[in-house]
Amino acid sequence: MKEITLTINGKQVKGREGDTVLDICQINGIDLPTLCHYKGLSDVGACRLCVVEIERERRPVPACTYPARDGLVIQTHNEKLEKYRRLILELMFTERNHLCAQCVASGDCELQSLAYKYQMDNARYPYSWPALPVDSVNDYLVIDHNRCILCGRCIRTCDEIVGMHTLDFGNRGWKDTVVADLNQPLGNSSCISCGACFQACPTGAIFSKTSAYKGKPEECQKVSSICPICGVGCQIEALVKDNRLVKIDSPDLIDKRGILCHKGRFAPLYKNNKRIDTALVRNGRGKLESRPLSEAIDITAKKLAELKARYGDNSIAGIASSQASNESLKAFKEFITVTIGSELIDTLDGDIYRAIIQGTKTYQATAGLNIETSLEEILKADCILVVGANPLKSHPIAGSYIARAARQNKAKLIVIDQTQNAFVYHSTLWLKPKEGKEALALNILTKATIDKGPKKGSAQAKKTAASLKDINVKQGSEQAGIGADDFLEAAEMLIKAQHSIIIYGEGILQQRNPGLITALLNLAAVSESQSSGKPKIISLKPKGNSRGAWDMGVANPSQSIIKNLTKNGVKALYILLADDYIDSAELPHLRKEIEFIVVQSSYFSPPMSKVNVVLPSPIWTEVGGKYSTLDGVVKSTSRLIKPPDGIKTDSEILRDIAKHIKNSNRK
Amino acid sequence: MAKVKVATVWLESCAGCHMSFLDIDEAIIELAKVVEFTRTPVTDIKEFSSVDVGIVEGSVGNTEEEETLKHLRANCKILMAWGDCACFGGVCAMRSTFDKEDVLRRGYIETESTYKGKIPRPPGVPALLDQVKPANHVVKVDCYVPGCPPEPKAILYALNELLAGRIPVLPSEMMRFD
Numbered sequence: 001m002k003e004i005t006l007t008i009n010g011k012q013v014k015g016r017e018g019d020t021v022l023d024i025c026q027i028n029g030i031d032l033p034t035l036c037h038y039k040g041l042s043d044v045g046a047c048r049l050c051v052v053e054i055e056r057e058r059r060p061v062p063a064c065t066y067p068a069r070d071g072l073v074i075q076t077h078n079e080k081l082e083k084y085r086r087l088i089l090e091l092m093f094t095e096r097n098h099l100c101a102q103c104v105a106s107g108d109c110e111l112q113s114l115a116y117k118y119q120m121d122n123a124r125y126p127y128s129w130p131a132l133p134v135d136s137v138n139d140y141l142v143i144d145h146n147r148c149i150l151c152g153r154c155i156r157t158c159d160e161i162v163g164m165h166t167l168d169f170g171n172r173g174w175k176d177t178v179v180a181d182l183n184q185p186l187g188n189s190s191c192i193s194c195g196a197c198f199q200a201c202p203t204g205a206i207f208s209k210t211s212a213y214k215g216k217p218e219e220c221q222k223v224s225s226i227c228p229i230c231g232v233g234c235q236i237e238a239l240v241k242d243n244r245l246v247k248i249d250s251p252d253l254i255d256k257r258g259i260l261c262h263k264g265r266f267a268p269l270y271k272n273n274k275r276i277d278t279a280l281v282r283n284g285r286g287k288l289e290s291r292p293l294s295e296a297i298d299i300t301a302k303k304l305a306e307l308k309a310r311y312g313d314n315s316i317a318g319i320a321s322s323q324a325s326n327e328s329l330k331a332f333k334e335f336i337t338v339t340i341g342s343e344l345i346d347t348l349d350g351d352i353y354r355a356i357i358q359g360t361k362t363y364q365a366t367a368g369l370n371i372e373t374s375l376e377e378i379l380k381a382d383c384i385l386v387v388g389a390n391p392l393k394s395h396p397i398a399g400s401y402i403a404r405a406a407r408q409n410k411a412k413l414i415v416i417d418q419t420q421n422a423f424v425y426h427s428t429l430w431l432k433p434k435e436g437k438e439a440l441a442l443n444i445l446t447k448a449t450i451d452k453g454p455k456k457g458s459a460q461a462k463k464t465a466a467s468l469k470d471i472n473v474k475q476g477s478e479q480a481g482i483g484a485d486d487f488l489e490a491a492e493m494l495i496k497a498q499h500s501i502i503i504y505g506e507g508i509l510q511q512r513n514p515g516l517i518t519a520l521l522n523l524a525a526v527s528e529s530q531s532s533g534k535p536k537i538i539s540l541k542p543k544g545n546s547r548g549a550w551d552m553g554v555a556n557p558s559q560s561i562i563k564n565l566t567k568n569g570v571k572a573l574y575i576l577l578a579d580d581y582i583d584s585a586e587l588p589h590l591r592k593e594i595e596f597i598v599v600q601s602s603y604f605s606p607p608m609s610k611v612n613v614v615l616p617s618p619i620w621t622e623v624g625g626k627y628s629t630l631d632g633v634v635k636s637t638s639r640l641i642k643p644p645d646g647i648k649t650d651s652e653i654l655r656d657i658a659k660h661i662k663n664s665n666r667k
Numbered sequence: 668m669a670k671v672k673v674a675t676v677w678l679e680s681c682a683g684c685h686m687s688f689l690d691i692d693e694a695i696i697e698l699a700k701v702v703e704f705t706r707t708p709v710t711d712i713k714e715f716s717s718v719d720v721g722i723v724e725g726s727v728g729n730t731e732e733e734e735t736l737k738h739l740r741a742n743c744k745i746l747m748a749w750g751d752c753a754c755f756g757g758v759c760a761m762r763s764t765f766d767k768e769d770v771l772r773r774g775y776i777e778t779e780s781t782y783k784g785k786i787p788r789p790p791g792v793p794a795l796l797d798q799v800k801p802a803n804h805v806v807k808v809d810c811y812v813p814g815c816p817p818e819p820k821a822i823l824y825a826l827n828e829l830l831a832g833r834i835p836v837l838p839s840e841m842m843r844f845d
Contacts, residue, residue: 119839121813124803127756127763
């Protein structure tokens with residue numbers, strides 16, 4: 001871009017064409033006060049604090065919205081401008097009810113800091129004292145309109161960064177307020193509680209229930225880490241005071257995977273589930289009682305060694321939750337396959353893995369999980385197909401990417417889902433197949449896409465067309481419960497697209513049907529006009545480290561262990577839950593034939609009623625570890641707080657048990 | 668040299684600013700050598716004639732407070748405001764967003780601990796103003812020490828500036844609203 005030269009405060013400074021005057025001031029170290037400006041957002045010139053004088057302009061203009069031109073002569077700081085700035089601050093303080101002494105943000109407030117800077121020790125204007133509501137219906141966030149200066153940073157963040165556009169201005173003039181949707185309470189609106197608005201708010205107008213009054217930033221230690229909860233792998237920056245999490249922020253809202261959702265930003269600060277902080281052993285009366293960890297380890301090792309000796313190595317099975325870190329999973333795999341010598345190891349989501357991997361093999365014999373693309377491809381897409389997924393709920397930042405692509409890039413959004421989800425409102429087309437007819441619907445769409453598309457002749461298309469020769473669009477659409485026109489319209493969109501992408505999730509994965517995965521891959525391969533035949537597809541995997549567990553081979557690729565415990569004659573079961581909280585539906589049926597069940601877990605969960613020994617696990621905030629994102633990037637978390645006394649890592653416990661078993665073998 | 672005469676009053680407030688003033692610790696001994704405190708809640712003197720410096724803590728919420736502040740202003744050369752209440756209205760001003768009658772009813776009748784309550788009315792008690800005001804919205808104020816309460820060092824800074832013959836303006840690093 002062309003370089004331009006300006007004169008600011010008598011000095012020659014350089015910038016580039018397209019910069020605003022504020023950009024050039026910031027590049028050149030000229031400190032202008034701002035409130036409505038926020039890095040990465042569009043500028044609106046709402047607060048007027050950055051007003052500057054420009055030669056030949058009749059009046060001061062906001063630097064943040066003034067396009068810089070070659071040769072401009074600008075004054076940023078003089079008596080008149082500084083007087084105006086203090087005047088603006090006084091007007092802001094008298095417009096609404098700013099009472100710093102009882103505000104959560106006092107000490108961490110941009111409005112207050114500027115008032116200090118401008119030595120605003122009184123306000124000359126009449127106070128309005130408007131009666132304004134406080135909206136605290138949302139689980140995590142409170143909007144206190146008393147402290148709002150209408151800078152619009154929350155609104156622009158919600159729209160431009162998160163892509164939801166839940167917030168906007170409502171009403172007119174002095175009645176203007178920030179509203180959610182059509183003036184609903186935030187908790188009843190389309191808000192996904194990602195908290196980005198809270199991070200962007202310069203005052204205490206939007207604050208978090210979990211962080212309020214826990215500590216000011218200067219009293220806290222900052223620790224950078226990754227959120228391992230859903231597999232998107234967002235960057236986080238935790239504020240910690242006295243071994244307690246005060247707040248989790250994004251280090252950079254505009255960074256990719258930097259927005260954070262409620263799971264990463266707020267959930268780690270809540271203590272919803274009952275924590276296991278000591279080892280538990282079932283006593284003679286059938287009750288779990290607290291025992292020293294060393295004793296529980298001893299009991300476990302003895303019992304496992306005994307069963308191994310009596311029934312053989314394959315009488316013991318291991319099942320891990322894919323929420324555990326790579327380190328825990330590695331130690332677990334070693335324990336089950338080497339120390340015990342058993343072939344029976346699986347993950348709770350192993351059946352889902354097998355469906356994906358088998359479905360992928362049918363599509364292409366050599367392909368594996370690596371066939372999937374990166375989440376950032378969503379932001380480049382001009383046509384997005386969301387199949388059986390509710391990303392805003394399961395993987396909110398993936399959902400945010402989709403919302404952004406649809407809103408900002410005008411990407412066509414096709415939803416294939418039986419039930420309503422939030423994307424139905426963003427979508428261009430909603431196809432609603434009958435129950436169990438998803439595969440048929442996908443195959444019809446694939447056929448329609450091949451028939452209408454320009455690449456009928458390609459090898460890929462021919463191969464796919466051959467596999468779908470029995471499908472008739474007209475008849476099939478009736479069976480699937482979707483109009484033939486809708487199929488043709490969707491096919492049209494896919495063909496016209498330059499970059500299409502398919503995202504599928506729970507609704508597909510829970511069916512554990514490889515055929516559905518093959519159908520999705522076929523469709524992905526024949527979509528988009530410029531297609532190289534390489535499918536662009538992402539599965540939203542069920543657990544935070546599913547990809548890691550699968551890549552490490554903890555789940556068996558061909559054979560379900562979890563479903564066949566009884567058939568395999570399993571006598572003992574070792575379940576590593578780590579910090580996953582599961583319901584009994586996720587566990588296999590634990591029959592009486594299994595004599596001994598050990599669970600290693602951070603939380604009490606329903607399956608506990610059947611286990612013999614419970615060993616305490618730390619939670620992810622208490623240990624550093626590696627996790628793989630759902631698109632296969634390994635990222636490291638750091639320890640944010642210390643675990644409760646006496647808690648050992650998963651690997652330490654597993655190694656201790658292994659040592660005991662080896663010793664008893666020697667005897 | 669004659670001592671500088673100072674009178675202080677507290678209006679609608681919590682006494683925190685005067686407490687913070689007493690927290691200047693041993694500096695008060697040096698101060699007492701050059702300053703004579705006439706009317707203050709600390710000395711418990713109620714009457715005073717004209718003084719050099721008047722100091723007001725608290726906001727103005729009723730007719731008596733209005734009168735007290737006007738009397739102080741009329742009888743001092745320089746008027747200084749202490750604390751968020753006097754400078755901005757402060758916590759006391761939170762009632763300004765409500766109707767005066769609602770506030771009285773809530774306080775004297777609807778409170779959970781009240782049995783057969785009655786709202787006290789003038790002339791027995793001073794009447795509430797419609798809205799609580801900072802000192803400078805009632806009289807002219809010459810200088811301000813905000814904070815809830817102000818830091819003792821900020822109060823001392825302001826007093827020393829006055830003794831040195833300057834009208835104090837707190838430097839940014841001493842400014843506090845909480």
